[in-house]
Structure formats: structure tokens, C-alpha cells
Amino acid sequence: MIERAIGEEDFGARLAFDRGAAGRRAAAVPQWQGRETPLPAAHLLRDSVRLPELSQGELVRYYTALSQRNFGVDTGSYPLGSCSMKYNPKVNDLVASLPGLANAHPAEPEAAQGTLRILLDLQRALGAITGLPHVSLAPAAGAQGELAGILMIRRALEQRGEIDKRRRVLVPDSAHGTNPATAAMAGFTVTQIPTAADGAMDRAALAAELDGSVAAMMVTLPNTLGLWETGIEEVARDLHRVGAFVYGDGANLNAIVGRVRYGDLGIDIAHLNLHKTFSTPHGGGGPGAGPVCASTALAPYLPAPVVAEGSTGTLALHRPGESIGQLQQFHGSVGVLVRAYAYIRTLGLAGLRAVSENADLNANYLRVLLEPHYDLPHPRQGLHEVVFSGSRQRKAGVRAYDIAKRLIDYGLHPPTVYFPLIVDEALMIEPTETESREDIERYAAALVAIAEEAERDPEALEAAPQRTPIGRLDETRAARRPVLRWPGPETKPCGSKGTVERQVQEAAGA
Amino acid sequence: MIERAIGEEDFGARLAFDRGAAGRRAAAVPQWQGRETPLPAAHLLRDSVRLPELSQGELVRYYTALSQRNFGVDTGSYPLGSCSMKYNPKVNDLVASLPGLANAHPAEPEAAQGTLRILLDLQRALGAITGLPHVSLAPAAGAQGELAGILMIRRALEQRGEIDKRRRVLVPDSAHGTNPATAAMAGFTVTQIPTAADGAMDRAALAAELDGSVAAMMVTLPNTLGLWETGIEEVARDLHRVGAFVYGDGANLNAIVGRVRYGDLGIDIAHLNLHKTFSTPHGGGGPGAGPVCASTALAPYLPAPVVAEGSTGTLALHRPGESIGQLQQFHGSVGVLVRAYAYIRTLGLAGLRAVSENADLNANYLRVLLEPHYDLPHPRQGLHEVVFSGSRQRKAGVRAYDIAKRLIDYGLHPPTVYFPLIVDEALMIEPTETESREDIERYAAALVAIAEEAERDPEALEAAPQRTPIGRLDETRAARRPVLRWPGPETKPCGSKGTVERQVQEAAGA
Amino acid sequence: MKGRAGAAPTPYIPNTDADRAAMLARVGLASTEELFKELPTDQRDPLIDLPPSLGDLDLLEHLRTLARRNAAAQERPSFLGAGAYRRSVPAVTGSLAARSEFMTAYTPYQPEISQGTLQSAFEFQSVVCELAGLAVANTGLYDGASATAEACLLAARVTRRSAVALLEPIHAGTVDVVRTYAYGMGLRVDVIGSAAQLTDEHAAVVAQQPDFLGTIRDIEPIAEAAHAVGALCVTVVDPLTLGLLRAPGDAGADIVTGEGRDLAGPVAFGGPSLGLFAAREVYLRQMPGRIVGRTQEQRGARRGDGSEAPPRTGYVLTLQTREQFIRRERATSNFSTGQSLLALAFTITLQALGPQGLREQATLCYQKAHNAAARAAAIPGFAVVERGPWFQEFLLRGPLPAAAVRAALAERGIEAGLDVSDRSEPAAREALLMCVTETTTEREVDALVAALTAIGGATGTGRD
Amino acid sequence: MKGRAGAAPTPYIPNTDADRAAMLARVGLASTEELFKELPTDQRDPLIDLPPSLGDLDLLEHLRTLARRNAAAQERPSFLGAGAYRRSVPAVTGSLAARSEFMTAYTPYQPEISQGTLQSAFEFQSVVCELAGLAVANTGLYDGASATAEACLLAARVTRRSAVALLEPIHAGTVDVVRTYAYGMGLRVDVIGSAAQLTDEHAAVVAQQPDFLGTIRDIEPIAEAAHAVGALCVTVVDPLTLGLLRAPGDAGADIVTGEGRDLAGPVAFGGPSLGLFAAREVYLRQMPGRIVGRTQEQRGARRGDGSEAPPRTGYVLTLQTREQFIRRERATSNFSTGQSLLALAFTITLQALGPQGLREQATLCYQKAHNAAARAAAIPGFAVVERGPWFQEFLLRGPLPAAAVRAALAERGIEAGLDVSDRSEPAAREALLMCVTETTTEREVDALVAALTAIGGATGTGRD
Numbered sequence A, B: 001m002i003e004r005a006i007g008e009e010d011f012g013a014r015l016a017f018d019r020g021a022a023g024r025r026a027a028a029v030p031q032w033q034g035r036e037t038p039l040p041a042a043h044l045l046r047d048s049v050r051l052p053e054l055s056q057g058e059l060v061r062y063y064t065a066l067s068q069r070n071f072g073v074d075t076g077s078y079p080l081g082s083c084s085m086k087y088n089p090k091v092n093d094l095v096a097s098l099p100g101l102a103n104a105h106p107a108e109p110e111a112a113q114g115t116l117r118i119l120l121d122l123q124r125a126l127g128a129i130t131g132l133p134h135v136s137l138a139p140a141a142g143a144q145g146e147l148a149g150i151l152m153i154r155r156a157l158e159q160r161g162e163i164d165k166r167r168r169v170l171v172p173d174s175a176h177g178t179n180p181a182t183a184a185m186a187g188f189t190v191t192q193i194p195t196a197a198d199g200a201m202d203r204a205a206l207a208a209e210l211d212g213s214v215a216a217m218m219v220t221l222p223n224t225l226g227l228w229e230t231g232i233e234e235v236a237r238d239l240h241r242v243g244a245f246v247y248g249d250g251a252n253l254n255a256i257v258g259r260v261r262y263g264d265l266g267i268d269i270a271h272l273n274l275h276k277t278f279s280t281p282h283g284g285g286g287p288g289a290g291p292v293c294a295s296t297a298l299a300p301y302l303p304a305p306v307v308a309e310g311s312t313g314t315l316a317l318h319r320p321g322e323s324i325g326q327l328q329q330f331h332g333s334v335g336v337l338v339r340a341y342a343y344i345r346t347l348g349l350a351g352l353r354a355v356s357e358n359a360d361l362n363a364n365y366l367r368v369l370l371e372p373h374y375d376l377p378h379p380r381q382g383l384h385e386v387v388f389s390g391s392r393q394r395k396a397g398v399r400a401y402d403i404a405k406r407l408i409d410y411g412l413h414p415p416t417v418y419f420p421l422i423v424d425e426a427l428m429i430e431p432t433e434t435e436s437r438e439d440i441e442r443y444a445a446a447l448v449a450i451a452e453e454a455e456r457d458p459e460a461l462e463a464a465p466q467r468t469p470i471g472r473l474d475e476t477r478a479a480r481r482p483v484l485r486w487p488g489p490e491t492k493p494c495g496s497k498g499t500v501e502r503q504v505q506e507a508a509g510a
Numbered sequence C, D: 001m002k003g004r005a006g007a008a009p010t011p012y013i014p015n016t017d018a019d020r021a022a023m024l025a026r027v028g029l030a031s032t033e034e035l036f037k038e039l040p041t042d043q044r045d046p047l048i049d050l051p052p053s054l055g056d057l058d059l060l061e062h063l064r065t066l067a068r069r070n071a072a073a074q075e076r077p078s079f080l081g082a083g084a085y086r087r088s089v090p091a092v093t094g095s096l097a098a099r100s101e102f103m104t105a106y107t108p109y110q111p112e113i114s115q116g117t118l119q120s121a122f123e124f125q126s127v128v129c130e131l132a133g134l135a136v137a138n139t140g141l142y143d144g145a146s147a148t149a150e151a152c153l154l155a156a157r158v159t160r161r162s163a164v165a166l167l168e169p170i171h172a173g174t175v176d177v178v179r180t181y182a183y184g185m186g187l188r189v190d191v192i193g194s195a196a197q198l199t200d201e202h203a204a205v206v207a208q209q210p211d212f213l214g215t216i217r218d219i220e221p222i223a224e225a226a227h228a229v230g231a232l233c234v235t236v237v238d239p240l241t242l243g244l245l246r247a248p249g250d251a252g253a254d255i256v257t258g259e260g261r262d263l264a265g266p267v268a269f270g271g272p273s274l275g276l277f278a279a280r281e282v283y284l285r286q287m288p289g290r291i292v293g294r295t296q297e298q299r300g301a302r303r304g305d306g307s308e309a310p311p312r313t314g315y316v317l318t319l320q321t322r323e324q325f326i327r328r329e330r331a332t333s334n335f336s337t338g339q340s341l342l343a344l345a346f347t348i349t350l351q352a353l354g355p356q357g358l359r360e361q362a363t364l365c366y367q368k369a370h371n372a373a374a375r376a377a378a379i380p381g382f383a384v385v386e387r388g389p390w391f392q393e394f395l396l397r398g399p400l401p402a403a404a405v406r407a408a409l410a411e412r413g414i415e416a417g418l419d420v421s422d423r424s425e426p427a428a429r430e431a432l433l434m435c436v437t438e439t440t441t442e443r444e445v446d447a448l449v450a451a452l453t454a455i456g457g458a459t460g461t462g463r464d
């Protein structure tokens, strides 16, 4: 809280590894008091691991200071586009830590009937919300949900005997990078579908691609411009007509939750990001959960496990008949799933409908407040987020990057920048429903002030942010000469044997 | 973490009461679903209470921001003299929150045998540590422990039939303000004993006061200068000889824990500050706990309750025969007591002895590092703390107050200043054992740098601190025209009836 | 845990042998033993009998084992109140109050780096004033009972009288604590049955609201009776009830005290607690405890261009000349370390509830309690003693002596209300003081009803 | 919870009717329904069957009731491991990782306000490298099994081969997940019984350490066998064991994966988890997941006197051209949201333990397990299957079929080890895979011994 205290200016230069002193310790481990069993043979053992030696107080101060060098939703507005950075209810953390839940062992699911009940009811709720009634909670995040979904499609095609001819997955050019990457991981090639002027996919371009070589199309609903894919029902029908599946990227469900259901639109399978729509904390980059919700046709391929109720009312983990298999060693991000369940139980349907209502109203309000000051490449009424372009400011030499950095000086987290890729100097702002009217106004006022600064004194913006513990960092340097661990690249890697390195170096260079 | 963000400069001007909007709420209270019972008659009821209306996210951001405007032990060095601001082990918080302990109801002690066992064993441990075997854990803090102790002495004197003639309590002029205030609350008059040049009490002055009018002397061991009261055993003997009791203020036990015991020195009764020596968190000013430990002679007067073991091994709360009574409605700061118990169990005797060893070494190390730069009014080897005087700097126009404020810019919490009262421009520094050698060196280096600044540029120090969320505050203004609650003094107090106000105003003015 | 040779002695102490050696050299001592050389040698290094040290894992296991010995570990249905109420505290309260910047700070002597504590304390004072209907409040005292005792001392100071009256039914612990504090100041404590017994010897009357047996009082006539004899009216409140009940200040109370613990966190065997203390403005300078005031910077921050920004708003400890560290034996109290963290938690709870939530929670408590009482009263052999409007506690009388009913419930795994048959009030005769709060579940009430029915049946009271 | 007319609809949504009205007016819409006007009208506002909303109090009660249905609520003695180990995690880990600045942030795209996450991630990479004995690590993957699958994909990429070999005994979940990932890339998965079965078709061999049945492997010959055929050696570790066991990188492993969850917090029914992933430096640009690098400010801060301070050290996401959001279908993986919070907690645990504590904790685990095994083996009718040096898990065979022993223990309130009799290894025949960790108490082992003795006695195996 003391700003760049004298003598602590270069805080980042000293890791935990560089602090403390030999012989200090932060934990008191009991000594074994009983009969000593000899250790295994020496060649199986090691000397001690190099780790920091700090007192407990030193460690606590270090990580407390680190936390204070972080900005979270609890710090202030965090309208990172495509991320639904909403308030994370504290009661859900409390619930997830109940000892009966937190200590349940995954290898004995029959003894965890309470947890299984939560998971089953969550499956049902997500099935009801998406209109895709068959749900697996196994995926650890959105990207793993995508992988599951596309692999399911692959397996379905295989069973139909069509996998050899259907090698292509269509992906709009506005899609999140995980979409094409997933398609590739599932062994498909990617065909990109351009976006039309109205921000929806280019239907003519799509029509031109539709044939028997298409395995599936991945659509994000609403899309990453925060816009509705007008005519998505026809798109789905067209795809089905050529025998392809429709995959729904549900990362943006927050915009439409309770308003329309993926299943009703013709989507065959979708993943949801519980760490977005369903309020679980983002944790600095996870953990999340990315359940997949499938139509009856795809249900047999769902990843394991799925929770099912037996005839006696006993719940059990179940492996669907043609399952693509497991995605994790155990049963998914259960701690996250419990939080999402608690959230749904707190809100109920009316609460969920209020979520989309207020998320969308906030984004549109922000849109009208900012439209006079920033270019809006797709000037339509939007849903949960709005994507501006910094192109007008770019002409004055100010990049979206600079605008983002300057926002920080206003105590605000910048939006997503440079995504979606199809928008020049993109500023992708998703306020979510948990921001208040005043929060939106404050954000808009800051962006308006920055737009003025961009005209008046563009160079000044390049010095932003100035009110942070550290200034702009040199990312080129980081990538050019990577320092990726303590004590730095000067020291030899700890392990140095190996015989395939040369061969590998060639392959990696390819 | 963003320093004085643009637009949020005057953060303190907006209370929770000033935020949010009518109709917002942060908690979802279930509605009663059953049969409605009519409410009591209207004249017993009120309209709603004026309270803030914030969403949960708004409330969380507000209090998170407030927390970030606070400096704690987990933030950095906090060597507040007389306060033993040591590291507060996290495991003790965990332990105190175990549901079996946290949910035990105070009105049914027989059903809380686990808690009673902890309390009994804590009583025994504190008895062993102080050599005063009879312990009551009832006092909520040091000052309440003092009150208990002096009231016990009063009751003992009453029983001896001496209370009418023994009206005086002797208190060294170096004593903490609670000592004389306590004596007054217990109905005694206070006689101040001056301090000699060596920092111990002036034995001649003391001798002059010793007669049959003395009820007790309150001594702090070591005293608030961090110095040993040389000859304390004789002092105790002298007091006993005139029939007076010796009260030990044990707030500074950290200096000598495991090294010498109050009982062995002739102290009759002492209080301890568990929130100091025994590491419980200070909570921004409590809760604490101030157990009293008594000799056998004073044991019958201990405040209730005391935990005792019955013949069957069942534990029970017990009211000593001649108890001065209860100090709180229930049984003391149990959550604090559990933490102190856990601390003692973690350290054991060797660990406690290491506490005093390292606390004292740190203070003495700091003393020698700073002696060349600051006046040391009592230049002796000390114990757990060291009291410098800023008198040298005062001559350059720099006050202890300025030195304290400037330390903040170094990321360090200032020491206690202007106490003890007998030291001019006092800087009372108590590092505790949980600071490292480097921490001491860093603190010393900052004070040395400030001493240099004081010579070089005294006026600059008056502008400190500059790296804080807010600058020096106008305390005179606060006291002269008190604003003590929202919405401020302009509004009428909510209640305004009453008939004794005039009479009272006179008395208060007296 | 056992240190490696030369290692730090405990996880809480950083210095190693190497550190100590370097420091000793600089201090000029040969060993750390010399640090203690002034201590009397005869008494040095006594043998102190303490149990061996435990590593974290064993410590946790040890305390888990002890915690299991508390009946509370079994999550029994409980109907025990009597001064400690199991309340619904929002999850935000715990997570915010536990932030270490709040938790590990001390009394905010340095306002520039203590605005978190100070501004929260100002919020607390504001909340307490609003609840009480009074103009000033301090930052909290030890607990409700000692706050009440301090109120009596204040009343004695301002009225220059030396007796106080406590109006029954009142919690025995409150009486006990007032007596303890009164003893030092030589005050007489009269426990009275009616406000009519007040005389002009009394500095104050203390009335508990709701009273100890659960009944909601009308404070106004009590305050009038007090004021008629020149005494102050002190009301001891359970703060949740003020979501529904008239503000005592509006009814004429001069001082409001109360117990805030149960809205700050779990009952925790009754402590740490939180004494609420609000008063009319005239008593401000006679108040015990710490007080936080609003002020502004001495001068505005210097801006980049050399100009001065407008001074910002901040909070400081104020009116400290009342306090022991300045006024010593002439202070209004010896109060020093208080209950800040609980005051913070209390404030967050109240502000999370807001006006609407507070009212709803109080109503939920009221409705649940009345529903349970009605169900209990319908059981053959049991009756609820009629004592006028009540909030959350009622007197239940059964076919057996109160102690026997209590024991029979305990056998069935139910923690009954307090057996109050030893009290002087006739209504309390062979009665259990049953408490139902907003946290009592339907399942618990069902269990109670079933158990009482069984007890009634077994004693042959049968249906009538 | 039910909103007052005009009030905010939930505690999580601030806007009230008044706010909405003002905003709608500005946006130019008549009602919030119009926000959804582009959605197909036929499908709009479907009836969705969800249970009614619960206030916090009821929510907590509901979840407490469910939690009680888990056997874990009863704190039974447990000897279940098999991939999820009840570990001692220092209290500091939980309290620091729960700080909301860590918890409520996301992927650190803005390094100036994300140094907390970034610097911690750099600490994590450093810790993982040290444990593994390898030069580079990422910031963590989903779990140990998916990390292993990613390692197989990496190996296939760099060797341009299309088969991988998994060495038994290995966790069935690992095999399953590798198969899932392999399916997409068209890799063949061979489950082999010995490293001798490796051929030059194999991109990698995957060896679990300790193996699934608990035995400590010698990694060196396996790595040599792999390298001899041009394959990579992937070792799947339980990180605590690396407090004692040789660093796999030193033994020749090219990639180390593992499960970090149990050193980050409770087993939590197996998730969220934390995949550890370290590799030789040559594989850096082929690694999946996020990587944090150290760098410095572009320029030093401007000082009061106009001069420039030296640039400070900071951390950024780096080598991002491997990742999906830049390289899209040519990325090394589709990985996006990971397990940062667990990585943070894992790091704090390891750094709290330090070199000494880690070794002590691993040793305590080892000693407790061997002690328990010895006691079990001494019970008439029971035997521990001999399979060489082991760490914390052993195979116990009794006088009854494994399932019957397990059921008999369950009846006595003890959670036995996994019944592994369905596995192919002869050693697993009718055996329970018993696990004892550092958290297993003497009391639990006593209970186990008593129960086994009773079971042995009842089946008449008697003393021999």
C-alpha cells in the first residue's frame, strides 16, 4: 500500500528464491517418532531440492505483497471482453470448502452421494438452460470442452463411416483461437469463414463451403463481436442438410442465458464456461470448467464420467456407451462445479434472466456513451459486449495498446485488445451485469477523456501507465532471450542427459 | 494497487453510506414461507434503519479497497513499541475456526469439554510460564486484566480489613497509561514514582513512599524503556514488608518468556497480553486477551470463570470462592485463547525461549546500529525494545512525529512515538523475534538516512509521508469540530428526547 | 519439528545461528545468554513444565480431536440462546474481515497507513448510531455486559450519584459484570423488578431489550420513569432485533449498549465479543473507548505542475484526551485494546444486509420463532408461558421438571434452551428458555417437536 | 429472496429499475425485452425448469445437508490413494492463495497490474524445474493425466512418430486420457509391460513414478531404453515423492508431468487439479500452455528531478506464438484457461516447506506408510505383496477376496485402499492398494489394525 517504497523499488528482482537465508523455514513438519525403516537404495534418491528458505512471516509478506501487485474483479471494473469478469460470490467459495465436499475422495464415488447429487442436478440445470439435455461436466475449461465436443463429432462421423471424407471444420474468422486450435487437435483441417459487414458470418461465403467434406461448423453465440448471428437457425439447418454438425461455443452464454437455448436453435453440442457465465472465480487464469451439453444424437459419445441415477436412487459415475473417454484422471473441476451449482441455486431462472438482461443493457449503454468518441465497426445493437476500434485514435499515433494502458491510470482494468482479429485496433469491452450504471458511466468517462488526450497529447499516452507498481514491460526482450526460471539461463539445466536432442532440435526448427 | 487513480482521489469522502443506490442489496435473505404471525404493536416497532444499499460486488470492492489502505504485520516491519507486533501464524486462525470450537455455545459449558480442555491447559501453561499458578482467562485485554488484578487486591485488602487505610497505588512514571487509569477505576489514588537515570525506578523516591497507606505497586517487567528493573526482587520484598501487593504488568513478557518467572521475583499477580507475547492477531485494535495469573494468596479472588477439573475428569467452569466476579457476560475471548494455546503447543518451551532470545537480540542489534545517530537517553543493554529520543533531530526542527512519518515512505511502520512520556521525543522500537537480521538492518538504514535528511533538509521531512494513499491529516480540526458519524453533524441526532441533558451538560463541563 | 543444526529455531523466527553470530558480534556479546545477564541469576532459566512442541500436522490433529469432543461438532439441533444467538452472517463478512491488512494491523496510530481500520470504524460508529437512534458511538467495547457497566460508570460520573438500578429480567452475566465494575467505584447495584422502584439515588436504570426471558419491552415508560428521578436510561439491546423494534434512542434511552458478536461471526463459546455503545451527544466527552472522527489532509498533495490539490478526506482517532494514554488516572476508562476486528465484521454484516435485508432477517427470525413456539405449544403436556410480545425466545413448560425435559432432549440429541427454573420470576418456574433464530431449520424444529411429543407421550400426559 | 418493487433483482446485480429506466432511455429502447429483439422470436424465453432460488441461509443449509451425505463428512480413517493423496498443506497456502487479488483476476494480459500472478507463475516454473531436474516448465496444465497426454502429443510432433507406449503399472485414468487425446491426432497407444517392448515406432514411453501399485522405479534404464529407439522418456510423478526420489531429469527423463493438486489443497473429489509439465530446453517452443518470462521495463520511471530511474524487473507472458490465440490451428495446443490458482497454492506449499521441510514431509510419509504396512503384515491372515522399494502405497492381501475385505472394513467405518483385483498384474490379484500418507494418524492405523485383526479372526485364519 505504500507506493514504491524507498529501497524496495525493484521488487520483482528478488524472488522468494533470492530471499531469506539458508536454514530458515516456514513450516514445522513433525518428525517421525516410531521405528525407522531404511530408505530405498541411494541411486533412487536425491539430495535436497533447491527451494527458498524463508521464515513463515517472510513468505507471507512476500506473497501478500505479490497479491497487492494484482488487479482482480474485487479491485475494480474488469470488463475484459469474452471473459465475463463478473463478481464472484463469496458464499460459493464457502460452500465449496465444506469439509464433506472438499475431502471426498475421487476413487470412491459411491461414498460421495452428496457430491454426485450436486453434479447430477448441475447436469440437469445446464441441460435445461441450453436445451441440450445430455451433459458431461468432465472438461476442465472451455478449450477442453471444445476438444471433447469436436472429438465426439469425430467419433459420430466415424460410426457413420464418414470420417474419411469429412475432414473440414468451418470456423468464422471472428472465432476465438481455441476453436481452430481445437479442430486441429481433433485431427481436422480448418476452413475460415469471413465475417460480413453486419458482423455476422458471411452467408454467401459459408454457402460456398457447404458440401460433404464438412464435418462441422463451430459457431460462437453470440459471436465475439457481441452480436447475434442472425439466421443461425438457417445456418444450422444448412449444415445439417449437408450432413455436418453444429458446434456451439457457449463462452458468451451470459448474453442470452434464459432467453434462448442452443438446442432450440439447432446446435448439436455446446460447451459452457462456468468460470464466465456461472461466476466462478477466474483465479488468475483458472481453474475453470467447460461442461459439454449435447443433443440426444451425440449423447453416447460424451466424455466420461457422466453422473446417472440408478433405479434405487443411488447415484453413480457412468461412462457413456461410445464415450470418447476421459479428459482428466478423475471427474472434472468439482470445486468449480459446486460453485456454479450454488450460483444457479441462488439465482433461479428469474435471476439468470436478470443476468442476461443487465449484462446486455450495460454493454449497450456503454456503446451509446462511447459511440461518438470511438469507431464502432459494426454499428448494431449488441448483446453482452461491444467491440470498438481504436482506428480513429491510431491516426493520431495512439494504439489500442496505449488506450488500454492509460485506462489503468484511471483505476480500471483495460478491455480485451486486438481481439477479435478482424477488428483493427480492437477494444472489446464486456462489462457484465455486476457492474452498476455508475461503473459504466465512469468507464465511459475515462475512455472519453483518453480519446481527448489522444487528440491533444498523443505522446503522453505512450508513457502510461504511471500509477502502477511497474511501468510498461519489454516483451520483445522477454521472448528474444527467455529467462524462464530461477536462477536464470546462465546455470546449467539440472538434468542434461539424453540422446534424441539433436534429432529433436531439427524437428522443432521445422 | 493503482496509486490514487484518476477520479478516485478523494476516496475517503465517500462512505458505504454514500455509495450504491436505493433498492440495491448485498445479501439474499430467505423469505419466511410458513404461516405469518402478526408483528408486535406498532408503537414497539420502527421503520427501516438507514443503512447503505450496495450490491454485494460494490460492498466487496469498497472493503477490499479499504483493506488496501491499511498496513499490517503482513505488509512489512511494524515495530510498534510496547505492542509486540510479531507474525501471527495462520495455522492458529485455522484452528480457531474449526466448527466444533467456533460453534460451541457459551451457555452450555458442559457440552464443550474440548474447549474447556484447551482453556484448562492454557491456564496451566500460563501458570507455569509466569510462576503464578492460579490463572483466570476471563479478561478481554490487558487493561481488563489490570482492572481484575487491582480489584482482586482491593478485595484481599477488604478481607484483611485494611481497605480503608490502604488507598494508594504506586505507579512508575514510565508506566503505560492503563496502569494509573486502572488504579483509579478500582477506586485507588495514584502515586507516581519517578525513573532514575539508569532507566529503572528511583529507589529512593520509592522508599519515601512506602508506608501503610500503600495498597499495591504496579510494575512493568521489563519496563516500558525495554530495560530490566534491577533489584525488582528487593522492591517486591520492600512492598511486602509494608503489607502492600505487587502487581506485574506482563505486557512485555516477550522479553523474558522462559527466562525468569514473575512469581519467582515476588510478583503477586500479573496480567499477560496474549495478543502480544502469544502472537494472536491484533485485528486493527483487538480482540485481545489479558489473562491474570495469581499467587496462591490471591487465587480466591480471581475473576470468574476459571476452568477446573472435576474428580471424574469432567471439566467445568468454576467461580473462585471470593471472586471479584465476572468481567464479561461469558467466558472471555475464547477464539483468542485457542490461538494462544495453539501457539504455545507449536513452540514448546524451547521455542518460547527462542522467542525472548531473538526478540532481545534484534532490539539490541538495532540499538547498536542506531546509537551513533540518535540519542539514547538510557544507554544500557536492553531487552526486547529500545527507546531513542529524537532530541538531537529536534534541534534541527525535526520532531519524532516527522521521523515517524518519513519512515512510512520507506515502506516501514513507524515505532511508538511520544511514549514513554518520560523520554523527550520518544521513539520506542520493538522489532520482535519474527523480524530477520536483514529487516533490522533495513529499518536501521532507513532511520540513519532520515537522520541525515534531518540535518540536510529538515523541512522536506515535514512533507512526509508522500507515498501513501493520503497525506498528514488535520487532527486538530477533527477534535475541534467532531464529525463522528454519517451523515455528519448537520443532521439532527436520530433520538432527541430526554430530560437530564442540562444537568449533565453541567457535570460534563466540570 | 526439530531444527537442523544452525537452522532457525522455529518457522516463526527467521534468524539462524549465522545471523545470531553476526549480530552478537556487532552488539559485543559472546552469547545470547548474555542478553539476559541483568536478570537475577538465582531465578534464571527455571524449569517450566510445558508439553512438547507439535508440528502443524500434529497440532491440527490434536485440535481436531479436541474440537470433536464439543457437542457442537455434531451439529445437533440447538435451541439455546440466552445471550448468544446463532445468527446468519453473510459470507462476505468473513472473507473481507479476514483480509490480513485488517487482521494484522493494530490500533491506528498512524492514520496515513491505517485508513482501512479508521474509515471502517467510522462506518461502524455510523451504523451503531442508526441502530440505536442516538447521536454518538464509540468504536466498540469488550462485550455487551462490560459496555453496560461502563454506561453505569458514565451515568454515575455525570449524575454524581452512586447507585445504579438493573431492571429484571436481565441476563445474570450483565448483573455480575456491572457489580464487578461497580465494586471498584464504590457504586451500589440495585436489582429491581419495576421502574417504579427507581429513586433519586439512582444514576441510571438498565433495561434489557428484549428482556432476558424474551419479552419485548416498551422502553418509553422506563425512560420516562428514569428521567423523572434524574436518572439515565440505559438500554441493552440485541442488535438484530433493532431491524424491527423501535430505536431505543427514539423511545427515550440515553445510552444504548449491546452485544454485537453474533452478527460478526460464530458464537465461539461466547467470545471474543463486541460491546456496542451509543449515547446522546451531551455524553460524548464522558464516553469510554476510542472514537474516530472525520477530517482532511493538513494540505493538499503537490501536483506535477507544482500546484496543490484540494485536501482529501481522512479519518483519525479523536477526542483522545478522554483516554488513559493521555489523561492517565483521570481518564474516562482504562480502555485500550478493544474489539476492532469484530466491529469491522459487524459493520460489514449490517451494511451487507442493508435496510431491507436487516428487516427481512429480523422478520425471518421472528416468524420462525413464533412458528416453532406454536408447534411446541400444541404438543400435549407442553405450554408456552404467556408474557406479552416477544422476539425469538419463549418459555416452555412441560410435564416434567425443566431439568428433566432438558435431559430428555439431550438424550435425543437436541440442545434445549436454558433451564431458567432457578430464576426469581414466577414465569420462569420449571421453564426452559427456548430460542429460535433465523438459522434454525425446519428439520431442527421437526426434530424438537418429535422429541417433545415423545417426551410428553412417555410421561403419560397423552392427548387431552 | 424476493425483490422489493423496483429493487435490484439479485445481490449480484446492482442496477435497480430506476437505473434501468435511465439507461434504456439513453440507449433508445422501450424495455429490456428489446435488448433481445434479434433473437428468433419462436425460440425466445423458453420455459426452463430450474429449482426456485435460495437465499444464502437456505443455500448453505442445502449444501451442508448434501455435504453430510458424503462419507468424508464423517472423518473416517481412510487408506485410499490411487492418484489422489491426502497431503499436509500448510495453513499459509490456503490463506495466501485465497487473497481476492489472486482469486478474482484472470490471465495476466496486462502485466503492469498482474505482477502478482506473473511473478508467482515464474516462481512456479522455477519450483517445477527444480523438482523435475529439467530446464523449462510451463505455468501448469489441467491435470497430471492431460499433461501426460500433451507430453505424448509433443513427443509425436518432435519425433514425427505416431505411436506412444505407456508402461504398466500405470493409473488407468492416465491411459484413458492419453487415448482420448491420441484419438484426435491419430496416434496409436500401446500399453506395454516392459521397456524392452519399445520400438522405433514409439514417440515416447510414459512411466509413472512411483508406479501405480506403489513401487519406486529406476527411471534411468527406462530412459536409456527409450533413447535407444529414439523415443522420449516421459515420467509422471507424484511431486511430494520428489522430496526423496531422484529428479527424473537427472535420470534421463525428457519430460516430467505430474499431478500437483494434492499439494495445493484438499483432494476435492479429484478436481480442480494441476498438471505439472517440465521438459528439456530443446522442447521449449513445442510446449503447450502458457509460459512466463522475466524482463524489465521498457524505460525507467521518470524521477521527480526529471532523470530516469533504472528499469525495474517484471514478468510477462512470453513465447506466445506457440499459442492458440496467435497461431490458431497451428498452435502447440488449444490450451487457454488453466489452473493458475492451484499453481500458486502449489508454489506456496513447496516454498513454505523449503528444502528441509519437503524432505521431512516426504520422509514422514514414507516412514508412516512403512510402519503401517509392517503392522498390517503382522496380522495373521494378511500379507503385504513384495514388489521392491515403495513409497506410500502397498498391496495388501487378506484371507478373503479383496472386495470382501474392503466391505468388511467399510462396515467398521474404515475407507480401505482401492480394490485392484481387476488389474492384469499378478501382484494385484485380490489385493487392496493401501495408501498411508503423512496425514494418516496413529489412531487411524490403530483402527485399521484392529479391524483387520477382527476380520482375520472372524475368518478363522487364527494365529499360525
Ligand SMILES: Cc1ncc(COP(=O)(O)O)c(C=O)c1O
Residues within 6 Å of the ligand: A082, A083, A141, A142, A143, A144, A176, A178, A179, A220, A224, A249, A251, A252, A273, A288, A290, D335, D336, D337
Ligand atoms: C469465445 C471463447 N471461446 C472459447 C474460450 C476458451 O475457454 P477457456 O479459456 O475456458 O479454455 C474462450 C475464453 O477464453 C472464449 O472467449
Ligand SMILES: Cc1ncc(COP(=O)(O)O)c(C=O)c1O
Residues within 6 Å of the ligand: B082, B083, B141, B142, B143, B144, B176, B178, B179, B220, B224, B249, B251, B252, B273, B288, B290, C335, C336, C337
Ligand atoms: C505496558 C502495557 N501495559 C498495558 C497495556 C494494555 O493492554 P491492552 O491494550 O491489551 O488493554 C499495554 C498495551 O497497550 C502495554 O503496552
